[in-house]
Amino acid sequence: MSSGCPPQSPAVAKTEVTLDGPCPVLASTFAYWDNILGPRVRHIWAPKQEAPDPSLLLSDGEVTFLANHTLNGEILRSAESGAVDVKFFVLAEKGVLIVSLIFDGELKGDKNTCALSIILPQAELGFYLPLHNVCVERLKHIIRKARICMQKGYNIISVLTSEIIPVMELLTSMKTHSVPEEVDIKDTVLNDDDIGDSCHEDFLKKAVSSHLQTCGCSIVVGSNPEKVNKMVLTLSLFLTPTERKGSRLCQADSSSCRYDSGLFVQGLLKDATGSFVLPYRQVLYAPYPTTHIDVDINTVKQMPPCHEHTYHQRHYQRAELSALWRAASKDLISADNLTLAHDHFTPDLNIFQDVTHRDTLVRSFIDEVFLLKPGLQLRTVYLSHFLLLLHRKALTLLRYIEDETQKGKKPFRSLRSLKTDLDLTVEGDLNIVMAMAEKLRAGLHSFVFGKPFYTSVQERDLLTNF
Template identity: 75%
Template sequence: MLSGCPPQSPAVAKTEVPVEGESPLLAATFAYWDNILGPRVRHIWAPKSEQPLLLSDGEGVIIVSLIFDGELKGDKNTCALSMILPQAELSFYLPLHTVCVERLKHIIRKGRIWMQKGYSIISVLTSEIIPIMELLSSMKTHSVPEDIDIKDTVLNDDDIGDSCHEDFLHKAISSHLQTCGCSMVVGSNPDKVNKIVRTLCLFLTPAERKCSRLCRAESSFRYDTGLFVQGLLKDSTGSFVLPFRQVLYSPYPTTHIDVDVNTVKQMPPCHEHTYNQRRYMRSELTALWKAASEEDIGPDTNIHTDETFTPNLNVFQDVMHKDTLVKSFLDEGVWSAGGWQAMVFLLKPGLALRSTFLAQFLLLLHRRALTLLKYIEDETQKGKKPFRSLRSLKTDLDLTVEGDLNIVMALAEKLKAGLHSFVFGKPFYTSVQERDVLMSF
């Protein structure tokens, strides 16, 4: 070797990931800083294709990088986990950015522990990078469109009994709103599942619809953490295995809807969900640190915490609280400046009247959520004092019905993260205890 030549670059390991359909992700890379060679790529994950794209071709790309410190070969190094996408995929990727980054951030937490123990971080990163590649590929073909035609939903039907029982629809929409617009729809018939998915997505913003996914008719997608609404197919035996860890790591609680048996169940409210999530996350990282070898804990292993907190694998509960808001939307109608508006199913389909009626309902909910936030800000001097007047809030804002309070609180939570924890205080209450406390006001 000539003295003027730089040292040879170490070989870069590569994992080819088979994905169905088109992959919007060009590659994911794990890199580190070498004090001699500078930034070096340690591992590459790329979708398997017949004609791999060369990143050196001058194509404009988007690079999403997470920078972190970690032990590598006995020394502390600055590391980077990056995803590379074509610039043309920017509008597709942006709505999913938070979903991907939050998942990568936690896998990095696990990976740093693995590096500290002297194990390879590659296997840990692979356990999340491959599912993210599969998620992006599935969203490319099965994401819910930004604009939904009401004729493709249950709200277009003249006779609600032809699609689903009216009480089931009421409970599904109500619970969907109570869990911040996050729902999974499970069933055996893909057309029926997707019709309910589109119906629930009517109650989301256009950006949230881009983070929702229809089910695939051929075979079921896996449950993906972070999506707002997703359709999932049961297997040939009529069952669907729901991963506890992935459900618990969702940013919001989730509603579970089974269209085969018309059941609706929901996770505990936001503050309890966040409490369980963080405690489980700490326990998972602690267990990972205590593991004697790489084989002791797999990527999907359920971690059981200490004796004071044992996670309930059946995290979904019956919908306990009735509401009047959704009931009025479906059953009774409202009075507006234009006169009395009948229930949504009495309005003629195909004339945009039902879409207008729905838009007015969503605007009403949004205004009530803003009013609730303003009320709490005034009562607490913008958070300087603790909130102590839940009974007055319920009375003053006409939210004495618990289901109505839950719906408006959930919408307000999305506008102001942490609202539930602030209102209900730092002490943790289980769902039953919380209901007892609310009943005492």
């Protein structure tokens, strides 16, 4: 790292974070623009490394210098109130990359521009980029809460800490347990000699189908880490390499096996009692609906489709922020209190439902892929055919809707024609292709299925009567 930075401010508070493993994060900072002194760092979070690599260490002065840099130029900021802007720096001279979220908030009665930043070594660029959206979305939400606390005059550092540390933990766990960019089919269920050898046929079909219907977002729970990871890798086959880098194997050697919102596929181990507590709020805050797969009892459950999921998510977030706003004192904003406050916003506690839509695409693929001899590359090639087909169908569907609606200028009214023309008459097939298309064009579900607050049940009725 570079030297020659200005001396640090003596008032910078620092929290050292103990993490379970080598953390790729150098530091995290909260800085604000002081109307008299200019950019100032208020707090630094740094991982506590047992045997740190000296070349990767940043002094507090350097951290301060970099954090100040994130705010430089923001005096010209002309964003709407409440907007959170993301800046991303790759500073080769300093050997670091910084992701910075810029927002406004009230400190000491003045409106200030603030920045919450994470600093990583530049060498971690390839590791970080696939996780950028996950980190940013999570930090954005904690910033929303922090802004309310700032407005109320509460201490915001504890609020920020409640998400900064989990983000650091997430990055640490991803460093050791992320799914590789290229998954060898030999490590998956698709390498079995015959269908059903290591995984029940129907269960496998349902798991893959639901996984694709929920935009490739799944959690796999079980007691046996090998079994869990085999399913994680199997599902990861159906993701893009970048999405795989945003997926995680279960951590058999770690006690801190927890759910992380925003990952594509993640494996989770049950505790000694054979249960796993899934944090409702975090599952709901994931960008896509999730499939829940239990490899112990071979069950597959899925969340409602994208538009309904987004609707619930937004409602829940608004409710959470409102509860925070109404909290009479700082003591009432603890997580437990807010959780209680959330309860009456819960739209449907049974967010995981049975997979009702059968498909032909996945079913026939699973049937057929096992006809090819295992151990060769034939199955890998056939899988690539299948994925290519899905991507092309998704693109065709997008173009079809785009043409029909003149790029969204007109409402979409020809779902039936779409199904016939594109050979998507089977509901499960349509769901899979729509989910692929949603990843390409966010908001497509809401647009196609009309009013976004229809529940999937209502929508089903609507489609039936169509």
